[in-house]
Amino acid sequence: MKKFIIKRLGLAAISLFLLSLTIFLLIRISGDPAVLLAEPGASAADLEAIRTQFGLDRPLWIQYASFIGHLFRADFGQSFYYRTDVFELYLSRLPASLLLAAAAMLFSLVIGIPTGIIAAVRVNRWQDSIGKIFALLGLSMPSFWVGLIMILFFSVYLGWLPSSGSGTVLHLVMPAVALGWVFAAAHMRLTRSSMLEVLGSEYVKLARLKGLPEALVISKHAFKNALIPVLTLAGVNLVIMVNVAVIVETVFAWPGVGRLLFEGIAFRDFPVVQASILLGGTMIVLVNLLVDILYAVIDPRIRYEG
Amino acid sequence: MNGTAANSRAVSTVLALPSRLAFIRSEGFPLIPSLILLTIMLVAIFAPALAPHNPEVGVLGDRFRPPAWQTNGTVDHLLGTDHLGRDVLSRLIFGARISVVVGLMVIIVAGAVGTALGIISGYLGGWVDQVIMRITDAWLALPALMLAIFLAAIVGPGISNIIIILATAWWTRYARVIRGEVLSVRERDFVRLAVVAGCSKWKIMRKHILPNVINSAIVLATLQLGQVIIAEAGLSFLGVGVPPPQPAWGLMLADGKKGLMAGYWWLTVLPGSCIMLMVLSANLLGDWLRVKFDPQLRQL
Numbered sequence: 001m002k003k004f005i006i007k008r009l010g011l012a013a014i015s016l017f018l019l020s021l022t023i024f025l026l027i028r029i030s031g032d033p034a035v036l037l038a039e040p041g042a043s044a045a046d047l048e049a050i051r052t053q054f055g056l057d058r059p060l061w062i063q064y065a066s067f068i069g070h071l072f073r074a075d076f077g078q079s080f081y082y083r084t085d086v087f088e089l090y091l092s093r094l095p096a097s098l099l100l101a102a103a104a105m106l107f108s109l110v111i112g113i114p115t116g117i118i119a120a121v122r123v124n125r126w127q128d129s130i131g132k133i134f135a136l137l138g139l140s141m142p143s144f145w146v147g148l149i150m151i152l153f154f155s156v157y158l159g160w161l162p163s164s165g166s167g168t169v170l171h172l173v174m175p176a177v178a179l180g181w182v183f184a185a186a187h188m189r190l191t192r193s194s195m196l197e198v199l200g201s202e203y204v205k206l207a208r209l210k211g212l213p214e215a216l217v218i219s220k221h222a223f224k225n226a227l228i229p230v231l232t233l234a235g236v237n238l239v240i241m242v243n244v245a246v247i248v249e250t251v252f253a254w255p256g257v258g259r260l261l262f263e264g265i266a267f268r269d270f271p272v273v274q275a276s277i278l279l280g281g282t283m284i285v286l287v288n289l290l291v292d293i294l295y296a297v298i299d300p301r302i303r304y305e306g
Numbered sequence: 307m308n309g310t311a312a313n314s315r316a317v318s319t320v321l322a323l324p325s326r327l328a329f330i331r332s333e334g335f336p337l338i339p340s341l342i343l344l345t346i347m348l349v350a351i352f353a354p355a356l357a358p359h360n361p362e363v364g365v366l367g368d369r370f371r372p373p374a375w376q377t378n379g380t381v382d383h384l385l386g387t388d389h390l391g392r393d394v395l396s397r398l399i400f401g402a403r404i405s406v407v408v409g410l411m412v413i414i415v416a417g418a419v420g421t422a423l424g425i426i427s428g429y430l431g432g433w434v435d436q437v438i439m440r441i442t443d444a445w446l447a448l449p450a451l452m453l454a455i456f457l458a459a460i461v462g463p464g465i466s467n468i469i470i471i472l473a474t475a476w477w478t479r480y481a482r483v484i485r486g487e488v489l490s491v492r493e494r495d496f497v498r499l500a501v502v503a504g505c506s507k508w509k510i511m512r513k514h515i516l517p518n519v520i521n522s523a524i525v526l527a528t529l530q531l532g533q534v535i536i537a538e539a540g541l542s543f544l545g546v547g548v549p550p551p552q553p554a555w556g557l558m559l560a561d562g563k564k565g566l567m568a569g570y571w572w573l574t575v576l577p578g579s580c581i582m583l584m585v586l587s588a589n590l591l592g593d594w595l596r597v598k599f600d601p602q603l604r605q606l
Contacts (some may be wrong), residue, residue: 015444022453036460125513136593140586143538144543145559145578148566156569163567247540253561265459265546269352277456285448304377 002298012289023274024067025228028060033041039080040268047142076275081267086275090257092176094242096166097256100249103172105234111184111228116191120226121218123196131188138185144247147178151251164253174250183237190233195226228298232291239287243280336594339587343412346584349399350406357396358384361553364391370565373572386400386572389564390551394572396500397553398580403555405535405584412534413527415473420480421523425511427481428488441480450475452472458534458546468547472534480526521599526591539581555581 027033034050042050050056055063071264076086119131138225154174156282162171198204199222207216207221242257249258257276264272349356368391372379380388385395425440457471491497493516500510541547542556550557555577562573 010463011440012445014440018441018444025457026457055321067367073547075580094579136586136589140532140589141582142539142578142585145581148559148574149578151566152569152571152574156567244451246451246455247543259602261455262544265455273456273459277452280449280452 001296005293008289008292008296012285015285016282018069020071020278021064024064024279024287025206028063028276036270047276047284060153071278076278077271079265079271079272081272086271089272090275093255093257093260096254097242097249097258100179100245100254100256101177101238102174103176104183104241104245105238105278107176107180108183108187109230109234109239111180111185111226113191114228117186117195117218117223117226120195120199121300128192131192135185135188135189138188140183142247142252143178143182143244147248147251150174150178150205163296164251166255171252171254175245175248175254178251179241179248181256183241186237187230187234188193191226191230194229198222198226202227215303236287236291239283243284254301307473315394315479333453334594334597336587336590339590342583343591346365346402346587347406350402353403357393359379359393359396359397361392361396361400364393367390370568370570374572378430385569385576388558388561389423390572392551392553394558394576396416397440397558398555398576400553401555401577401580404465404539404548408465408472408538408548409531409535409584411469412476412538413530414474415469416477416530417480417523419473420477421484421516421519423477424481425488425515426483427454427517428485428493429511436505438481439485445601446478446482451540455544455545455546458541462550463546465548466592468538468541471541472537475537476530476534479530480523481548483522483526484519488515488521490514491518501599524590525595525599526586528595531588531592535581535588 012123027036033054033056034046034047037054038047038050055066074087076090077083079086079089082089115131115134119128122128150161151163151174154161161174162168163174165171199218204217204222207217212221224240244258245254245256246258248254248262249256250262254257260272261276261280264276364387368383368387369389371383371387371391373394374381374384375385376386381463383393383395385393387393388397423438423442427442429433448464454471454475457474458468460547461467461471497510497514505513538547538554539556539559542554543560544558548554548557556576559574562570562577565573
């Protein structure tokens with residue numbers, strides 16, 4: 001177990017190293033890094049000051065070491081646009097993103113789990129086919145387009161929901177559905193396959209042999225066990241949702257970290273873009289690490305395979 | 307009885323397709339999705355001949371004109387015009403070009419790089435395998451879309467940039483899956499015989515391993531086509547993909563947002579429907595290919 005955790009920690013460290021190295025190198029090979037790091041419209045003297053400040057004339061590995069040093073002190077620089085510390089800016093936007101992701105997750109589970117169970121119980125019948133079509137549609141419609149269509153119907157035509165902004169529960173409905181839609185399809189697929197596996201297991205057969213009513217077999221014996229992988233995936237997806245919400249947050253002007261990243265791109269606010277990617281990537285690497293370790297705790301076989 | 311059998315034989319002879327195309331008649335072949343994809347490709351190829359107007363130039367006096375069947379619509383602009391008075395139908399037709407070119411190029415580049423690395427990693431083994439797979443794992447752990455947004459923000463918009471960026475973010479899946487396949491193929495007799503016969507490693511990988519894993523790469527590529535098209539549309543929507551005034555579908559959605567609150571539905575519904583139709587078709591075809599060619603991939 002100890003060996004497994006150390007190995008996984010090592011992999012996560014390599015991932016983070018590659019992430020930081022990629023970003024560091026890309027900034028430097030994409031042209032003059034001073035232009036990216038300076039504010040838009042900076043003068044030649046400003047660019048020179050940036051070169052000295054970041055030591056862009058020093059060897060690459062020294063620059064990288066200093067880059068990493070700043071990251072470890074959570075020093076991501078100042079935002080050109082907001083004139084504040086980027087890390088604090090990111091943290092101030094994070095709660096809104098988490099709220100949106102939580103709502104989207106709730107929606108995706110409320111839709112995905114029941115439909116997945118029905119599809120598994122009625123496998124290869126019409127309910128299953130409808131489920132498959134639903135999953136395919138979910139994977140084929142870009143989330144931001146779903147959002148735009150909802151704005152058209154519920155804000156423009158019906159006038160029921162606000163088209164953008166935040167503050168009330170009503171503001172949360174459409175972004176959450178748009179973001180949760182794709183994940184609902186994924187959760188449905190996994191619930192179905194997990195449920196099918198459990199329904200074929202010995203203890204479900206035994207429960208049936210005992211003469212338990214089918215409804216009880218499904219709700220009491222199968223459902224609980226089938227739920228474990230789904231909830232694990234949901235945990236990972238929650239973090240992924242925070243990070244893929246860029247486009248949905250932009251569509252609905254939701255003030256989360258995704259919108260921050262978009263503003264960073266739109267205003268050429270480079271420190272914001274860099275911090276968003278580094279922090280988002282770190283979150284995903286860490287949650288993957290956590291899930292791997294949790295799985296190993298639950299299922300000892302994994303410890304020896306990996 | 308005999309007559310019926312003879313008849314059906316005659317019919318099947320008449321209907322016999324060249325053997326390479328025989329799969330079209332096999333069970334469950336997604337005919338409609340394939341026809342949709344074929345149509346989109348043809349539209350993309352013959353866009354200049356099909357489009358009634360220049361997709362990038364509009365008449366400001368004609369802006370926000372609805373489709374022909376609504377009041378104020380004209381037959382001249384069958385599907386209406388956008389905020390600059392550009393013909394929506396023509397933009398959709400030329401937009402197919404961008405989606406097809408970007409989609410195909412990305413899966414070809416990503417597929418080639420990923421398959422090559424997968425074969426090298428799986429066949430050579432040892433430290434080469436370790437290095438390539440550690441990098442692949444690390445790369446898989448990073449969010450592809452965010453990486454793509456970051457790259458796009460640095461290198462700026464442009465079609466060739468978008469292809470490189472998406473390929474950079476999407477090659478990992480191939481490397482992982484193909485490596486797994488190679489591990490079993492390399493133990494087969496014909497590979498061992500080739501080694502005994504003195505073939506070079508390079509030749510074995512190219513002539514003996516590659517043909518046996520190419521099916522899996524094609525299945526993966528078809529399944530990824532949809533994801534790539536959605537990603538391209540998303541990047542264009544954010545303004546870091548295909549630069550304006552080019553008629554990419556994602557860019558049309560971004561422009562369409564300007565008329566959304568006024569209820570100009572065609573600017574939002576039509577480009578999105580094109581994206582959905584193409585992605586859905588690619589997904590259905592990919593699902594069928596997956597089951598057909600490679601039962602092992604069903605878990606993906």
